[in-house]
Amino acid sequence: MSEEKLLEETDSLFDAALFELAYEKQVVLLRSFMWSKPITTDDDEDESESSSAEYPTIPPVYNIDLTRFYIRGCTSDPYIQFLSFYHVAEHFFLIVSDGALYKKMSSIINDRKFKSNKPYLDKLIQSVGDHKAESKEEEMLKSVMIEFLDEDELIAEIARIERDAGQKIYTSKTSCFGYDLEKITLQKSHLFGPLSKRIKTIRNALVHSSDRHERKNRYVPGAEANQILKREIPLMKYMAERIIIRDSTARP
Structure with a gap:
């Protein structure tokens, strides 16, 4: 194995280990330093349960960019947490x-029977047109959720989050x-659309902390804003974890 390849493999293993420490043990390590104490979240498992977990001898191959966003999200600032976990899906x-478009056009x-005549060319044009209409970020987020979650x-996780919080964070209408923010119904085929919109x-x-149409502030940093945003973090963290893990591949 060449020196360059060895360094690349070592880098991949290192980042995989950092992600699994953050994901399974809530211990956040960065390349240059370690937090003064493990960062914990409201949904931490009981210590006796987590301490018995066994790590695989060789971790899977994770997307390094995604694991670094995840680790960046393991902070105490809800603003950074939300956007870091969001970036995992946004990736x-x-x-x-585009994969959905390629599949449709390939079919x-x-x-x-395909011929370069008007009916078939119209089908291709229609596919591209539909793709452009679905290229809004909300629709793309929904597609990513469908692909990975x-x-x-997800329904069980939302129910657990609400049960632990003692409030209907998602299943009642609220504001943020x-x-x-509309009420979300915890039923199959009724979840991904409303949740992606939220x-x-x-x-x-x-x-976009200021609304240019209504000329009013939306988000202003502070203790009150942090409390509002904090309720959204457990689900964002869960989604980021599922996406990273399901995108991973077995290490050769």
Whole structure:
């Protein structure tokens, strides 16, 4: 193995170990330093349970960019947490969206009856047109969620988060930074659309802190804003973990 390849493999193993420490033990290590104490979250497992977990001898190959976003999200600042975990899903926006278009166009072109005539060319044009209409970030987020998240598991996780919090964070209508957030129904085929809309709305409030149409502030840093945003973090963290793990591959 060449020196360059060896360094690349070592780098991959190192980042995989950092991710698994953060994911399984809530111990956050960075390349240059270690936090003064392990960073814990509200959904930490009981110490007796987590201490019995066994790590695989060789971790899978994770996407290094995604694990670094995840580790960046393991901080005490809800603003950084939300956006870091959001970036994990955002990484796949174009990959998943374009992949669906390629699949649709391939099925048209690979049809034995395909000819370069108007009906078939119209189908290709329609596919591209539909793709452009679905290229809004909210739709792309929904596509990523469908691609990587199991709907039954997601429903169970939301129910657990609400149970632990003692409040209906998602299953009742509420507001966040001046935006109305609709009630989410925990039923299959009724989850991904409303949830992607909610997440995108909050993300926009953080990134575009002032509404240029209504001329009012949306998000202003502070203790009150942190408390509002903190309730969204457990689900964002869960989604980031599922995406990273399901994108991973076995190490050769």
